Amino acid sequence: MTSSALLTDHYELTMLSAALRDGTADRRCVFEVFARRLPIGRRYGVVAGTGRLLDLIADFRFGADEVEFLRGRGIVDDTTADWLANYRFSGDVDGYAEGELFFPTSPILTVSGTFAECVVLETLILSVLNHDCAIAAAAARMVTAARGRPVIEMGSRRTQEEAAVAAARAAYLAGFAFTSNLEAGRRYDIPTTGTAAHAFTLLHDSEQAAFASQVATLGKQTTLLVDTYDIAQGIRNAIAVAGPDLRAVRIDSGDLSVLASESRALLDSLGATDTQIVVSGDLDEYAIAALAAEPVDAYGAGTAVVVGSGAPTAGLVYKLVEVEGRPVVKRSENKGTVGGRKTAVRRHKPTGTAVEEVVVSLGTPEPQPHDRILQRPLMRDGEAVPGRPTLTESREHLRQCLISIPWEGLKLSAGDPAVPVIMSGGTA
Amino acid sequence: MTSSALLTDHYELTMLSAALRDGTADRRCVFEVFARRLPIGRRYGVVAGTGRLLDLIADFRFGADEVEFLRGRGIVDDTTADWLANYRFSGDVDGYAEGELFFPTSPILTVSGTFAECVVLETLILSVLNHDCAIAAAAARMVTAARGRPVIEMGSRRTQEEAAVAAARAAYLAGFAFTSNLEAGRRYDIPTTGTAAHAFTLLHDSEQAAFASQVATLGKQTTLLVDTYDIAQGIRNAIAVAGPDLRAVRIDSGDLSVLASESRALLDSLGATDTQIVVSGDLDEYAIAALAAEPVDAYGAGTAVVVGSGAPTAGLVYKLVEVEGRPVVKRSENKGTVGGRKTAVRRHKPTGTAVEEVVVSLGTPEPQPHDRILQRPLMRDGEAVPGRPTLTESREHLRQCLISIPWEGLKLSAGDPAVPVIMSGGTA
Known part of the structure; x- marks a missing residue:
């Protein structure tokens, strides 16, 4: 060392x-x-x-x-x-x-x-x-804004590579539920999580093929990223592939408050009433607070948390x-x-x-x-x-x-x- | 490793x-x-x-x-x-x-x-x-604002310890003249510089004693920090101890544009016409630009550069x-x-x-x-x-x-x- x-x-x-x-x-x-x-x-x-x-x-x-x-x-x-x-x-x-x-x-x-x-x-x-x-101070404000819903730290790519490990630790201290950073998982025994990026869907010949592959490897207790092409179709594809006991879908773009409601309604209509909705994409404490009334089950926070949200x-x-x-x-x-x-x-x-x-x-x-x-x-x-x-x-x-x-x-x-x-x- | x-x-x-x-x-x-x-x-x-x-x-x-x-x-x-x-x-x-x-x-x-x-x-x-x-982008703007005067990177303490080394490298790439970070000096062969903090003056029984010690160890080609007590008296003490061929004084607080002019006049009146003035203290590209017309010889930039100045x-x-x-x-x-x-x-x-x-x-x-x-x-x-x-x-x-x-x-x-x-x- x-x-x-x-x-x-x-x-x-x-x-x-x-x-x-x-x-x-x-x-x-x-x-x-x-x-x-x-x-x-x-x-x-x-x-x-x-x-x-x-x-x-x-x-x-x-x-x-x-x-x-x-x-x-x-x-x-x-x-x-x-x-x-x-x-x-x-x-x-x-x-x-x-x-x-x-x-x-x-x-x-x-x-x-x-x-x-x-x-x-x-x-x-x-x-x-x-x-x-x-x-930690920025992260604590996000945890407060999330009102008990879990927040996932996924900002490693927005900060220097070793700062990312320290940031993951500070965010966990502040009440974040998970980090995406594997070194933080190893060094500080913090729970890590992550499933797939848009690249994984784009790699495959179709969204359904990508989802089927992910479910085959990770099981139905995974989160499918549904906004690579059309979100409603993405949700339909997700449930068609995984069935209504899919653990979660993730939405990473667009007007998250509208999309969360629409997605919840669609999931419910497909019988996937327990499938959770994870949202991410430029979330800071204010954006998280603005989603308090929406049917969101977990937040992914990236840039804002690792740069201290201002x-x-x-x-x-x-x-x-x-x-x-x-x-x-x-x-x-x-x-x-x-x-x-x-x-x-x-x-x-x-x-x-x-x-x-x-x-x-x-x-x-x-x-x-x-x-x-x-x-x-x-x-x-x-x-x-x-x-x-x-x-x-x-x-x-x-x-x-x-x-x-x-x-x-x-x-x-x-x-x-x-x-x-x-x-x-x-x-x- | x-x-x-x-x-x-x-x-x-x-x-x-x-x-x-x-x-x-x-x-x-x-x-x-x-x-x-x-x-x-x-x-x-x-x-x-x-x-x-x-x-x-x-x-x-x-x-x-x-x-x-x-x-x-x-x-x-x-x-x-x-x-x-x-x-x-x-x-x-x-x-x-x-x-x-x-x-x-x-x-x-x-x-x-x-x-x-x-x-x-x-x-x-x-x-x-x-x-x-x-x-590097923030640092480049500071270098432009400095109009050829050297800028010293001294922000290590404001960012994660390994990010500090990378920041020193990026600032040097952008045209900074020196860094205070020793690991950046070792790892990337960047020129390092630094002389004393207020603590060094406070440690001693008097400002004159602190200055005399610094000059005895580092010679007259050093920079004396003159704003621990009263700046005008600090400058007089500096020249009394080091003589008029002292390389530089540093001012780290106060209204730098006023202080630079007053300090230049005082140094000149003491015969120290070649003694340079280094200023530091929350300088970003705008503060540096605002000092363009003042008799400043070098800038020290800390927080703003290592956090990308916004x-x-x-x-x-x-x-x-x-x-x-x-x-x-x-x-x-x-x-x-x-x-x-x-x-x-x-x-x-x-x-x-x-x-x-x-x-x-x-x-x-x-x-x-x-x-x-x-x-x-x-x-x-x-x-x-x-x-x-x-x-x-x-x-x-x-x-x-x-x-x-x-x-x-x-x-x-x-x-x-x-x-x-x-x-x-x-x-x-």
Whole structure:
């Protein structure tokens, strides 16, 4: 396996070189990951990627090839090269659970250690979290819009090939039922699904021949794609070939709300009352919501989910907030940034509805009934803390979190964050 | 190295299974990659990713682990598993050169072979091209907006970690001068650059101490980040520490047009007339264009370039257009799709300005003076055709292509495709 250590910005190593030389490299530092704001109109963010990030941090090593590249290019000097060859993160990581919601300034990940060992992780941490959180938030909105009907992730072809695997994982975390991506099935044990494309029908001498072949191989518990030529005839062909106990038909084009109704009526008239209708084709959360009243049984979502449905990156930053116990903060802008290590809790009504998130710098929020502590220990002395939730557990955690926010928070329309964050204490 | 064979949609293997069983798997097929339209307002697309795609196709193999996963999950039967274990693409690939421009319906990649060997490549081909073309098109607009000033790609942290490497490559193809991504430096021999973040200043007891450390390690040919506290004081500190022959200062926040002018005046008053000004912070092509009249020497672009500046995916599809020499096309929609293998040329005025792209199905365009044939043989019988352009050559090819289009094509504002595509022949 190729080392992930060069998935890193050049400047991290120039900073490292200078800090090793001037003696500041060993200063104890705290870095925090947070978003200054949510994407325009969004009411919540979703923490996603933590599980795969922790593995990547544990595996973050500069092998001989990486060190030789850096030295050969003159990016690092010999002292730094030696330091990198022995690098192993030995600090602590705390963070919100995967599947947790976040809001502007929520300290979703806190990395503590020497400056040197923390600074080199910046790009890797942000790449994983910015991507996966963006996909999970878009996917969660689609799951809400689908109102309990299953949603299938089929967007791999619209995003970079490895991003596709991460996107499938984030979508599953957010409640998608399946992915089309086989590597995601293997790597993360996510259920995969898929049947046929238009090419399969076009390959054959007739649509009936294509359907007969598919049923012969996959059985009647398959989904026949009926819109290669004429949809009504396609449905008739499907039922003629498979019989009325065909599992499903898929429609991938046209005005899906009209076609769903017409197709349902036609299927029923053919006695295929249990044959389901799967729709796909440029579906985003709004298109899914618009189909709520139609006789649709499942949605396939592609492009929109893998590009974050208008918000392809989560806007998370990795900021130095504490040096040797002293809070620090960049001052030349008025971004409301607060220095110092933060502690965060979410407050709830007795009914369980979240009312606010309290974030305190250099201290802890005064405990109140129905508080939920948001940060968990994830790594200690460079080792993963045992008991990491499974992807399935994180998926359930997100489902519960979405139940806990005020109902306005689930609206698709633009609005304020579902839960306000109250930040107090510790300006530098 | 992990096999790339599962970066594939489930349905490709169900289609394969059925086709192997019904005898259609060996039918000679032609698949084409094209975009039905450009992203809203865009005037051209840029072919990018071809170089890395050809390597991925050549390496596309189902190893024992992949086959076992597929068989174990019941995704393929034994016959299909055996076929996959012996898979090796043995067909032909033709396509537009990397760095070539494309427009709606341009057949940028043509894959010929048996149905079976071509269908399993769909997701990989589209993932690479949809991502890399999207980034390259956005990056090319930024390079145009920068009017010869260098642009540095520094967006790795805003996109998935492996997508970041591909994005750096696409941006360099499009004319970016440097990337911050070290893996892109190693993998594709792209020049990397980077100096320091705000964290480096915050780590130290004073800004002067941080600057002195950086200069001690990296020399005066470095770039000092001057906006951690007060920019004017930061510039004074930078010149006090490094002297007037400091190479550059970087400003990463605030109203960059005002700050660039003020900083230039201040640097000049300090005798640092050759010290350059690098600006960064949420720059897209419009923000870069707006700084054209300001004394800026280089731009750093992050988020906008790696997410395609509003168009994160290129909208390319992979469609079956020919079976056993017979053109085929999906009919249930009116998308203007034309079946059959296409041949494409671009026509030019005697001055070299492109006037139209002529695409002919099942034939070849009548030759005219100043035609340029757009498709090249890329693979023959599964082997790469020798003489693949280097990334540097492809970069120069794009630069020449952008010179060749009518000048309106380079405008940032929304408009029609810079070159119309005339499609003729061969409806199915």
